[in-house]
Amino acid sequence: MVRAAPIPRLVSMHRAGTMAKRMQGRSPLHILNRTTSLVGGLVALAISVTANALIISASTWSYGELINLDLSRTITDANGGTTVAHATVNSGPLPSNVGTSPGPFDISLDAASISVIDNENFGSLTGNFMSLTTGPLHTRNTSDIDGLPGDRFTQGLTNVGAVRSPGAVALGVFGDFFVFTADLISVGAITGTEFGNLTTGGVTELFNASIDMRGFFHAALPIGPTANTHVSLINDPSLSAISLVLNEQIITGDGVSTIGLAVNGLHLRFDNYLVDATENMTLNGDIILGHTEGQIRVQADALAVPEPDSLSLVGLALAGLAFSRRKSSNWLHAETAPFRRRFLA
Numbered sequence: 001m002v003r004a005a006p007i008p009r010l011v012s013m014h015r016a017g018t019m020a021k022r023m024q025g026r027s028p029l030h031i032l033n034r035t036t037s038l039v040g041g042l043v044a045l046a047i048s049v050t051a052n053a054l055i056i057s058a059s060t061w062s063y064g065e066l067i068n069l070d071l072s073r074t075i076t077d078a079n080g081g082t083t084v085a086h087a088t089v090n091s092g093p094l095p096s097n098v099g100t101s102p103g104p105f106d107i108s109l110d111a112a113s114i115s116v117i118d119n120e121n122f123g124s125l126t127g128n129f130m131s132l133t134t135g136p137l138h139t140r141n142t143s144d145i146d147g148l149p150g151d152r153f154t155q156g157l158t159n160v161g162a163v164r165s166p167g168a169v170a171l172g173v174f175g176d177f178f179v180f181t182a183d184l185i186s187v188g189a190i191t192g193t194e195f196g197n198l199t200t201g202g203v204t205e206l207f208n209a210s211i212d213m214r215g216f217f218h219a220a221l222p223i224g225p226t227a228n229t230h231v232s233l234i235n236d237p238s239l240s241a242i243s244l245v246l247n248e249q250i251i252t253g254d255g256v257s258t259i260g261l262a263v264n265g266l267h268l269r270f271d272n273y274l275v276d277a278t279e280n281m282t283l284n285g286d287i288i289l290g291h292t293e294g295q296i297r298v299q300a301d302a303l304a305v306p307e308p309d310s311l312s313l314v315g316l317a318l319a320g321l322a323f324s325r326r327k328s329s330n331w332l333h334a335e336t337a338p339f340r341r342r343f344l345a
Contacts, residue, residue: 054299055152055193058101058145062156062187062292063093064137065114069130069285071275073123087122089130093291097139101154102147111137123279128175132287135161135168135184145192145296153192156292160185160265163207171268171287174275178242178268182209182221185265191294198255198298202227202263204247204290211244221246241273258297265290 071087097109116132136159143154161168161184171180184207191200209221213233221231225246233242245267253259268287275281 054147054149055101055145056147056297056299058143058152058154058191058294058296060099060141060143060154060156060191060292060294062097062109062139062141062158063095064111064134064139064158064160064290065094065116065132066092066286066288066291067116067130067132069270069283069287071120071122071125071129071281071283073276074280085122087118087120087125087129089116089118089285091116091132092288095137095139097141097156099141099143099154099156101143101145104144104146106140106142108138108140110139113137123281124276125174125281128172130174130287131170131172133170135165139292141292151193151196153190154294154296155188155190156294158185158187158265158290158292160290161207166208169289171289173268173287176212176214179212180209180266180268183207185209185290187263187265187290187292189261189263189292189294191259191261191296193296193298198253198259198296200251200259200261200294202247202249202261202292204263204265206246206265241271243267243269243271245269253295257299258295260293260295262293263291264288 067089069089073085073087075083075085077083091114094114095109095111097107099105099107113136114132114134116130118129118131119127120129122129138157138159140157141155143152145152145154161182163184166183167181169180169182169185172178184205186205186207187202188204189200189202193199203224205224206221207223210219211221211231211233212218217233219231222229227247227249229246231244231246233244245264248262248264248267250262251260252262266287266289270283270285273283275283
C-alpha cells in the first residue's frame, strides 16, 4: 500500500530560539547535530519499515549575501513630460556554493570579506545610498545521497562574520537611516527522508545583533529567532513598506515526491518605500544576509507505509530510541565532526 506521506519537521521551529540560547557560541551545524539527535534511531526504524525509499536527486545552495536595490525618481521636464531615473545596487550571491546529487558531496567555499559601498548624487539624495561590510564568509554543503534506497539527507550551512569579531557585519541604508550590526550570522538547513517520509528543518543564530534607525529606534535582536520572526521597526505608517524578517523559512514542493526549504538569516525588503515625496523617489528591492536552501526529489511509489504486520516494529524501535539517542555514530554527527572542530576551535 502506498500513500502520500506527511511532512514532519526535523527541527522543531518553536523550540529553535530556546535551543539557540542554550548553544550560544556554537555553529548551526552543531545545533543541527543536537536537535537531530533522533536521526540515529529514526533511520534504524526507517530501514525496517520503508527500506525502498529512494531519493532520485537533490541540490543545495548556500551564499553569504545578496543585494538587489532599485531607487527610482520621477523627473518632470519644462513641457510637463516625465522620465524615470534609476540608481541601482546589485551584489551577490557571494560566495555562491552549489552541490547536486545523486553522488555524495562535501563542498566548502569561503570569502575573506565583502565590501559594498555605494554613494549617489541622485536628486535629493547625496552621499551614502547603502553600504555593507562583512568579516569572513564560510559556506558548506554536504550530502550522503548516493542513489541507493534508504534514508538520506542533504544540508547547507552559511556563516557571515565571526564570533570573536565584534561588529564584523555592518549594513547601512541611507547613511544612518537603517543600520544593522552583528558579530556573526549563522544559518543551517537540512532536507531528506526519515521513516521514508520527506522531512526538513532550519535554524538561524544571530550573535550580538542589533538594528538602529537614525537614533530614535534601537533594538537588540534575539540570538535564536524562531522561524519567520517579523521585526516591528516602529509605529510609523511610512515604514510599512519596509519589512525585516529573521530566520525566514520558505518550504517548497508538493510534500509527496518533492520538498525544499530555503532559510534566510536576515531578509530586509523595501516595497515602494517613499524616500522623497516631492521627487516621487521610491525604493524597491531586497537585502539577504546568510542563505541556504535544499531540495530533494524522491521516487514517489517507493515511500511505502507499513502494513499492520510491520507495525509491531514501530513499538520495538521506539523502545530502543532512548538508547539510540545516546549514540553519536549517526552519519550526520560522524561525517561533520572535522568541520565542527574547525569552526568551534
